[in-house]
Amino acid sequence: MEQLKVVGKSELRVDAKDKVSGKAIYPADIYMENMVYGYTVRSTMPHAEIAVDKKAAEAYPGVLAVFTAEDVTGLNHHGVVFKDHEVFCSKKVRRIGEPIAFVVAETMTAAKAAAKLVNVEYKELPAVFDPIEAMKEDAPKIHGDSNILYHYKLRKGSMDEAFSKCAVVVESTYETSMVDHAFLQPEAGVAYVEEDGTITLVVATQYPHYDREEVAEALGLPHDRIKILTAAVGGAFGGREDVTVQIHLTLAAMKLNRPIKTIYTREESFEAHSKRHPMKMKYKTGALADGTLYAMEAEIVGDSGAHASWALNVLRKAGVHATGPYTIPNVKVDSYAVYTNNPFTGAMRGFGAGQVPMAYEQQIDEIAKRLNMSPIEIRLKNCFKVGSETATGQVLEESVPLTETILKAAEAMNFEAKDQSSSRKKKGKGIASIFYGTGYGNGFPDVSNARAELKADGRIYVYAGATEVGQGAKTALSQIAAEAVGVQLDAIVFINEDTSKTPDSGTAAASRQTYNTGNGIKIACEQLRLEMLELAKEVLKLNTTVGLRINNGIVEVKSLPGRNISLEALYAEAAKRGKNLKIDRTFVAHSVRMDDETGQGAPYWPYTFAAFGVEVEVDTDTGKVDVLNAVCAQDVGKAVNPMLIEGQIEGGFAMGMSWTLYEDLGLQQGKIKNNNFSNYIIPTSLDMPEIKNIIVEAPESTAPFGAKGIGEPVMIPAMPAILNAINDAVGIRITKLPASPQEIVRLLKEKQA
Amino acid sequence: MHVEALKEKISFKLNGKEIEVEADPSMRLIDFLREVLGLTGTKEGCGEGECGACTVIIDGSTANSCLVLTSQIKGKELYTIEGLQKGEELHPIQQAFIDAGAVQCGFCTPGMVLSAKVLLDKQPEPAEGDIKRAISGNLCRCTGYKKIETAIKMASDYMKKDGAE
Numbered sequence: 007m008e009q010l011k012v013v014g015k016s017e018l019r020v021d022a023k024d025k026v027s028g029k030a031i032y033p034a035d036i037y038m039e040n041m042v043y044g045y046t047v048r049s050t051m052p053h054a055e056i057a058v059d060k061k062a063a064e065a066y067p068g069v070l071a072v073f074t075a076e077d078v079t080g081l082n083h084h085g086v087v088f089k090d091h092e093v094f095c096s097k098k099v100r101r102i103g104e105p106i107a108f109v110v111a112e113t114m115t116a117a118k119a120a121a122k123l124v125n126v127e128y129k130e131l132p133a134v135f136d137p138i139e140a141m142k143e144d145a146p147k148i149h150g151d152s153n154i155l156y157h158y159k160l161r162k163g164s165m166d167e168a169f170s171k172c173a174v175v176v177e178s179t180y181e182t183s184m185v186d187h188a189f190l191q192p193e194a195g196v197a198y199v200e201e202d203g204t205i206t207l208v209v210a211t212q213y214p215h216y217d218r219e220e221v222a223e224a225l226g227l228p229h230d231r232i233k234i235l236t237a238a239v240g241g242a243f244g245g246r247e248d249v250t251v252q253i254h255l256t257l258a259a260m261k262l263n264r265p266i267k268t269i270y271t272r273e274e275s276f277e278a279h280s281k282r283h284p285m286k287m288k289y290k291t292g293a294l295a296d297g298t299l300y301a302m303e304a305e306i307v308g309d310s311g312a313h314a315s316w317a318l319n320v321l322r323k324a325g326v327h328a329t330g331p332y333t334i335p336n337v338k339v340d341s342y343a344v345y346t347n348n349p350f351t352g353a354m355r356g357f358g359a360g361q362v363p364m365a366y367e368q369q370i371d372e373i374a375k376r377l378n379m380s381p382i383e384i385r386l387k388n389c390f391k392v393g394s395e396t397a398t399g400q401v402l403e404e405s406v407p408l409t410e411t412i413l414k415a416a417e418a419m420n421f422e423a424k425d426q427s428s429s430r431k432k433k434g435k436g437i438a439s440i441f442y443g444t445g446y447g448n449g450f451p452d453v454s455n456a457r458a459e460l461k462a463d464g465r466i467y468v469y470a471g472a473t474e475v476g477q478g479a480k481t482a483l484s485q486i487a488a489e490a491v492g493v494q495l496d497a498i499v500f501i502n503e504d505t506s507k508t509p510d511s512g513t514a515a516a517s518r519q520t521y522n523t524g525n526g527i528k529i530a531c532e533q534l535r536l537e538m539l540e541l542a543k544e545v546l547k548l549n550t551t552v553g554l555r556i557n558n559g560i561v562e563v564k565s566l567p568g569r570n571i572s573l574e575a576l577y578a579e580a581a582k583r584g585k586n587l588k589i590d591r592t593f594v595a596h597s598v599r600m601d602d603e604t605g606q607g608a609p610y611w612p613y614t615f616a617a618f619g620v621e622v623e624v625d626t627d628t629g630k631v632d633v634l635n636a637v638c639a640q641d642v643g644k645a646v647n648p649m650l651i652e653g654q655i656e657g658g659f660a661m662g663m664s665w666t667l668y669e670d671l672g673l674q675q676g677k678i679k680n681n682n683f684s685n686y687i688i689p690t691s692l693d694m695p696e697i698k699n700i701i702v703e704a705p706e707s708t709a710p711f712g713a714k715g716i717g718e719p720v721m722i723p724a725m726p727a728i729l730n731a732i733n734d735a736v737g738i739r740i741t742k743l744p745a746s747p748q749e750i751v752r753l754l755k756e757k758q759a
Numbered sequence: 760m761h762v763e764a765l766k767e768k769i770s771f772k773l774n775g776k777e778i779e780v781e782a783d784p785s786m787r788l789i790d791f792l793r794e795v796l797g798l799t800g801t802k803e804g805c806g807e808g809e810c811g812a813c814t815v816i817i818d819g820s821t822a823n824s825c826l827v828l829t830s831q832i833k834g835k836e837l838y839t840i841e842g843l844q845k846g847e848e849l850h851p852i853q854q855a856f857i858d859a860g861a862v863q864c865g866f867c868t869p870g871m872v873l874s875a876k877v878l879l880d881k882q883p884e885p886a887e888g889d890i891k892r893a894i895s896g897n898l899c900r901c902t903g904y905k906k907i908e909t910a911i912k913m914a915s916d917y918m919k920k921d922g923a924e
Binding site: 016018021023024026027028029030032034035037187189190239241242243271475476477653657658659661690694697 | 793794797798799800801802803804805806807809810812839840841843844849853854856857858860862863864865866867868869872890891892894895896897898899900901902903904905906907908
């Protein structure tokens with residue numbers, strides 16, 4: 007195999023120059039002539055029947071329109087799986103923060119003032135905020151007859167007597183918290199009508215093509231009348247998958263025929279987008295005397311809040327990943343998604359696979375302790391290796407470097423060595439290993455379309471609807487394109503911002519863009535290369551394409567470099583022959599739907615593995631936990647761009663640490679109390695530990711140049727590793743997130759008593 | 760948001776140039792920069808001085824422009840991200856952010872770069888702790904800060920070399 011020239015190098019980000027110079031355009035940065043402003047009126051009650059009177063608001067000076075449910079021109083709904091969001095609430099509100107009206111005025115000041123005059127009469131309904139309560143038959147119903155919107159069942163081996171054969175069984179319940187993505191750029195957008203009647207919507211989104219479908223259906227418009235331009239996206243992490251501003255803006259632009267803009271405040275952003283599913287997890291794990299994991303039973307209840315969003319997929323992913331990356335012959339898992347009147351939950355980095363390690367990683371450590379084994383030893387004994395079978399019966403045929411990640415993390419942090427602790431501050435070390443299945447999963451068509459085209463300037467234009475959300479998609483996918491065509495990175499022009507030009511490449515989520523769209527781009531570019539060389543052969547009057555290469559924008563005969571044609575000239579030759587050097591290709595990831603009763607199937611591919619180790623210091627007086635060091639060993643398949651991967655790992659660790667120790671929405675009766683950065687705490691530079699990155703490569707044969715996605719797996723091990731380190735330091739087990747100082751002090755007192 | 764008020768003439772130095780503009784003195788500085796002067800490189804992430812995305816430099820110190828009123832910049836020297844580069848040539852701090860991989864979504868980047876500039880102007884060779892403290896008022900959700908810290912160290916080296924030439 008020829009050596010890779012572009013893939014594998016820490017190429018500088020293609021979007022960085024605009025971002026460091028302040029020139030990158032985020033949606034809020036767009037100002038247009040004659041522009042008007044919109045402001046959203048939202049519900050203040052978690053569950054109520056409503057009657058809306060907008061007359062006073064409409065009469066306010068400067069107000070152009072007040073849009074409510076009656077003004078929606080198509081179907082008044084949206085939603086990524088179930089259409090259970092209303093564009094504007096018509097009769098009932100199901101959570102605090104649901105949109106009721108969109109007030110449009112000449113200035114934002116006027117829009118906000120008039121919004122206060124939209125009179126919403128609430129007739130309060132009984133509400134439910136605890137998903138366990140919501141599962142009961144007599145609980146208030148959020149939608150339809152039952153609040154249970156999904157139940158995933160996983161059955162492997164037999165549970166009869168499985169635990170009685172175990173030498174040690176640990177059992178506990180765990181509770182993860184509901185948290186916010188807290189991307190730095192609050193939602194914003196601009197919509198306007200073009201001369202030909204096309205309505206253009208500029209937003210920061212993760213999936214422009216799906217947004218277009220949502221807008222089209224809600225407004226009763228054909229797809230081709232809507233164009234979505236993806237502006238620079240100020241972070242996403244799953245929080246920009248469900249629509250927020252999109253339909254409201256498009257409706258207003260269409261009705262008023264004036265450019266319209268909206269910008270959410272931070273407080274509104276907290277109310278507007280999804281959250282991470284909090285999960286209540288009842289776990290029981292048993293092992294034989296030699297440390298072999300033998301049985302696991304888990305019941306997982308995820309709070310979906312008032313809308314389904316991705317709840318089915320998240321709870322399915324939680325269920326499939328419930329065992330952790332370990333071979334366990336007897337498994338019974340039930341996971342449920344349940345409606346409540348809480349803020350709705352949806353996609354967030356980790357997507358269900360991120361919650362369950364709180365349980366399985368603490369239980370495996372607990373088992374090791376009782377069997378007098380080291381946490382490293384028990385993981386190495388049970389972890390997935392090439393040929394292992396997951397609990398769903400899927401055989402991991404290749405690219406399973408979990409053992410290597412565990413060994414490398416343990417070695418780099420000198421895991422067995424114990425540091426001196428003072429009497430008050432105790433140090434401890436913890437490790438966690440995880441797996442993460444890429445993609446939509448469960449047999450759903452996971453499709454990425456891509457186009458590659460040689461243009462007159464001799465450069466390769468790659469079109470894909472894969473959004474750059476900060477993760478580096480534009481750079482990494484350009485590298486894959488450059489490698490596949492055989493040109494330098496600067497010969498690639500990557501276009502992903504405009505739904506009228508780009509094919510649908512699926513969502514920038516599920517850690518799927520590198521693998522899925524990377525594959526689509528690779529096969530399109532490889533075919534383009536073949537056709538380019540074929541034409542060069544003809545023009546250069548050769549008998550074969552063998553021996554041709556592309557070198558610095560020129561196709562030449564390797565052994566006779568004088569015999570050549572530039573890519574510009576090649577384009578001209580193609581044009582002369584009426585030939586387009588334009589290739590469209592589609593990649594569909596493989597995924598086999600699971601059985602409804604047993605959960606057996608091959609839901610995701612590929613799986614990515616990681617093991618992180620951390621050292622913490624716990625102040626036993628105040629309960630404060632400081633993470634001192636972190637070692638992150640991450641399987642990547644093949645590193646497309648090591649520097650981008652390191653950036654993902656460090657950011658992923660920060661997000662995982664933040665979830666574990668700091669973040670708290672202060673949720674009370676469905677109301678988010680901590681809705682800004684003065685009380686919703688995320689880490690600053692001063693909170694971060696030293697981080698050592700270890701990139702582990704084990705190329706995956708179905709992946710583009712072997713590369714797997716890592717956006718989510720890089721955050722997952724942080725939480726359980728910190729929890730295990732806290733246990734190592736002070737002997738307490740965290741069963742409820744966050745591991746706040748108060749919670750630590752409470753548990754320390756409980757332990758002493 | 761803002762209620763229209765009487766405008767007055769405000770003169771100050773913006774990105775190295777003396778300017779005088781008619782402005783509403785009670786407008787937030789961030790709105791004045793973005794909406795009146797069209798300098799959209801200054802970002803708003805929280806509107807209450809917690810995230811640092813709207814950082815600007817006023818008389819050599821960082822300030823959250825969402826907490827400053829336009830009247831407060833009279834006679835002052837103000838720098839925004841747009842004032843750092845010379846034509847197409849990036850400031851060494853900007854170049855270092857690119858070279859170190861310190862940019863992801865980019866929304867915190869202008870504020871981070873300006874906080875770094877204030878640090879390096881005062882302390883050309885900062886220690887690690889100085890760097891962490893200098894950017895501790897700027898939140899970033901993407902990077903975990905590591906590559907930003909590396910970039911600032913790198914920028915210190917670039918600026919030393921530039922100075923030596």
